[in-house]
Amino acid sequence: MFIVTVTYTAPLDEVDRWRPAHDDWLRHLIAQRSLVVAGRQVPLVGGVYLAPEMPAEELDSLLATDPYVLHGVATHNVLEFTPLLVATGLEDLTAQG
Template identity: 35%
Template sequence: MFIVLLQYIQPLSAIEVHLEAHRRFLDHHYATGRFLASGPQIPRTGGVILAKAASRKELDDVLTGDPFYREQVASYQIIEFEPTKSAEPDARILSAPSGVLIRFDAITGRVTAALTCANVMQYRATARFVQ
């Protein structure tokens, strides 16, 4: 497992030019299962990608396809680690800034989303994960 830390090395105006292409790059690798989570750093000085790959070389090869890399608007720091503990075994938990909590249970293949609206009401939906 890898944590990829992107540091912007150009002004945000240069980042914005390539942002849509970068998001398509992310979407492609979410579809392949290589990327598990991503998002901007706060403050917005770069981004973070949680990735899985068979090797560091495989991840390096993937990252050379990132428009931010090709256009030299970001630098990359890669941290490899072996996860031995998690909040819930065999599950992925992501919290989105919009107040959406998404939980994927790898054992049952179920996705659960809990949506919060102004901390007043909570909606829950469950859907079957399709591969």
């Protein structure tokens, strides 16, 4: 599993210009379960995603299609981890052993 942090590299008015396309991109990835959670950082300096287990190269390819990245207003940082304990109902997020 991966935690992806998004950091805005441009002023918010420039980021907001691409927000509708970015939101569509997120909704599509969540619908196909390529991302399982997406949200804004507080304060609003970027965002955070949770991505399920997949080859790192596949995640990199998906993230490269983010409209924020394509238009140079944000960058991603990826942290891979192995979930071992989860709340009831989220068992499908644990490592496949």
